[in-house]
Amino acid sequence: MILDWLKRVLGHKPKGTPTRPRLAKLLATADVLDDLMAALIRSQRQRHEGIVYLLGRTDGDVTLAVAVFAPEALTTSGSFHVPTRSMVSCMQTAARFELQVVAQVHTHPGQAYHSDGDVEGAKIRYPGYVSLVLPEYGQHLPSLAGAAAYLWQKPYGWIELSDDDIIIIPGSGPWTSNSFTAD
Template sequence: MTPLSISGPNLEATLKILRSGGIRGHERVALWLAPAVAKPYRVSEVFEPEQETAKDYFRLPPHSMKALMTRLRTGRLKVVAQIHTHPGRAYHSDVDAEWAIVRHVGALSLVLPRFASATTLENFRDEVMTYECAPDGDWTLVPNTGPQARLEITA
């Protein structure tokens, strides 16, 4: 278990990106980047990749993945979490697992309901469903509060 922290301003930037898809009734994804060697991870950048989206999926085309890899290499960064929206309830679907951008053990996949339309800094922990990539490649639901929580929101 590697804890992850994100600042309020970076979380607000994330929500803005995610809501932009909901305006069109599409899912949207943002990536949280952190220095590759520092633990616990502290999100230093919210990355909005170019993406193909629809009501029930998102996908990064090859040129977008290439741009992401360039950004990671030049900044000595790592994708520590992906966060995306669903049109209804929040859960990590089979499609989410198939198209996951992060797949390393301990990576987080966060999902927000209703295209993040009602999500705020204040209710984020209540709205988001957090999943962690296990050694067998499965995604396990983890709590957002208590000793097993993976995410800390800072000022």
């Protein structure tokens, strides 16, 4: 018992315990960034935090965002609240198109980081779910300059994504008819 306590205190991990997170990526289409920018215009003008959700698919490590859902929300210059009915509508919309709610995107008045309130307020947490925080009320969109991105992975919780972990796919993506050319 004392040996187990010492191992925990000194940081020794039992065999088979992962020592670092698996590869994690967020992929989003350029159209998603454009839609994100449009969805946040009202909150930017009000100088309020904005909130949107991204719909797509994830395998727990790689998350692909293909659509934006802007919920009805109560916002202030430093906070937001999404009522249950708005969250239900978001989930129903995702299900209608066989998608998942894969990310929460919200803005901060200054720099982007995961505040204690953000960690507590991120009610959706499953492997591959992303929390993206945009600085200065998202004014830099469609650029993600200064953004802070986190992906939920078990057993680690929120892991921070680097700029290299976020990939923007030009246009809508290869799955749309307007992306194809005739041979």
